[in-house]
Amino acid sequence: MDTARLRPSEEVARIGEADLHYWVYPAGAGADGADQHETVLMVHGLRGTHHGLELIAAGIARGRVIIPDLPGFGDSEPMRGRTHDTAGYADALIELIRRLDDRGRPIVLIGHSFGSIVAARIAARVPHLVRRLVLINPISTPALAGPRVAMSKLTSAYYSLGRALPGKAGHALLSSRWVVLASSRAMTRTKDKRLREFIHDSHLRHFNRFHSPAVLSETFQASVTSTVADFADAIGMPTLLIAGEHDEIAPVAGQRELADRMADARLEVLPDVGHLVHYETPLAAAAAVERFLGTP
Numbered sequence: 001m002d003t004a005r006l007r008p009s010e011e012v013a014r015i016g017e018a019d020l021h022y023w024v025y026p027a028g029a030g031a032d033g034a035d036q037h038e039t040v041l042m043v044h045g046l047r048g049t050h051h052g053l054e055l056i057a058a059g060i061a062r063g064r065v066i067i068p069d070l071p072g073f074g075d076s077e078p079m080r081g082r083t084h085d086t087a088g089y090a091d092a093l094i095e096l097i098r099r100l101d102d103r104g105r106p107i108v109l110i111g112h113s114f115g116s117i118v119a120a121r122i123a124a125r126v127p128h129l130v131r132r133l134v135l136i137n138p139i140s141t142p143a144l145a146g147p148r149v150a151m152s153k154l155t156s157a158y159y160s161l162g163r164a165l166p167g168k169a170g171h172a173l174l175s176s177r178w179v180v181l182a183s184s185r186a187m188t189r190t191k192d193k194r195l196r197e198f199i200h201d202s203h204l205r206h207f208n209r210f211h212s213p214a215v216l217s218e219t220f221q222a223s224v225t226s227t228v229a230d231f232a233d234a235i236g237m238p239t240l241l242i243a244g245e246h247d248e249i250a251p252v253a254g255q256r257e258l259a260d261r262m263a264d265a266r267l268e269v270l271p272d273v274g275h276l277v278h279y280e281t282p283l284a285a286a287a288a289v290e291r292f293l294g295t296p
Contacts, residue, residue, distance in 0.1 A: 038063025059286025
């Protein structure tokens with residue numbers, strides 16, 4: 001999908017004593033009855049930037065879409081005096097939401113992967129600011145207690161080593177081209193050669209846009225020590241869970257359990273895709289979001 005036509009405007013907000021960059025995608029043409037005044041805020045995952053969610057944003061016609069680079073990633077500066085974990089990111093985005101809410105209306109909040117945990121924390125903490133919640137490839141089971149525990153512990157050691165090494169050496173280890181490609185290949189499920197090349201190229205261009213090994217290590221530790229389930233009981237607004245049929249990081253079984261726990265949740269499982277719904281099946285994900293926002 002061509003995202004060039006979106007022509008987002010880049011904005012900057014001073015939050016947490018740091019510059020937070022976010023991109024505003026204007027309201028699309030929309031379908032009949034679409035609310036062009038809706039605000040949709042999207043939260044990217046670990047090591048991501050706003051670029052990773054643009055393909056889904058391109059398919060959302062209801063109102064303006066806003067995608068920030070989380071503090072310490074992409075163009076956004078790291079926060080000062082705050083930890084780069086789910087609580088710190090939630091604080092920063094709640095402040096952004098309040099600044100965006102010039103009409104006094106709650107927003108639609110969408111989170112992908114690690115961003116799903118941040119989004120869930122926001123929804124549980126300030127439910128009056130969130131009208132509907134969408135969690136894509138949501139992290140519902142602890143990485144350090146599931147079937148991938150050995151790999152999670154190895155990855156944790158990798159990030160800890162990157163943080164312990166001197167600045168340039170640590171950054172070089174954590175941004176290794178071979179590690180990034182190995183991670184990208186492990187998550188990709190499509191057999192489409194051109195799409196695979198696009199995904200790997202996207203990861204090589206954006207996966208290493210972290211401010212420092214310390215910020216990345218803090219964020220990674222948060223990603224493996226918390227889940228959406230930690231906040232499930234406090235989330236009451238209508239919620240859509242979008243899962244990948246072959247997602248090994250966020251397995252479908254965990255999504256079913258999560259949906260059952262939440263007060264008003266529905267689950268949509270997309271076939272033939274894993275953890276990269278935002279790259280491999282963005283049109284299907286966007287269509288699911290549109291249907292969800294169009295229901296009473």
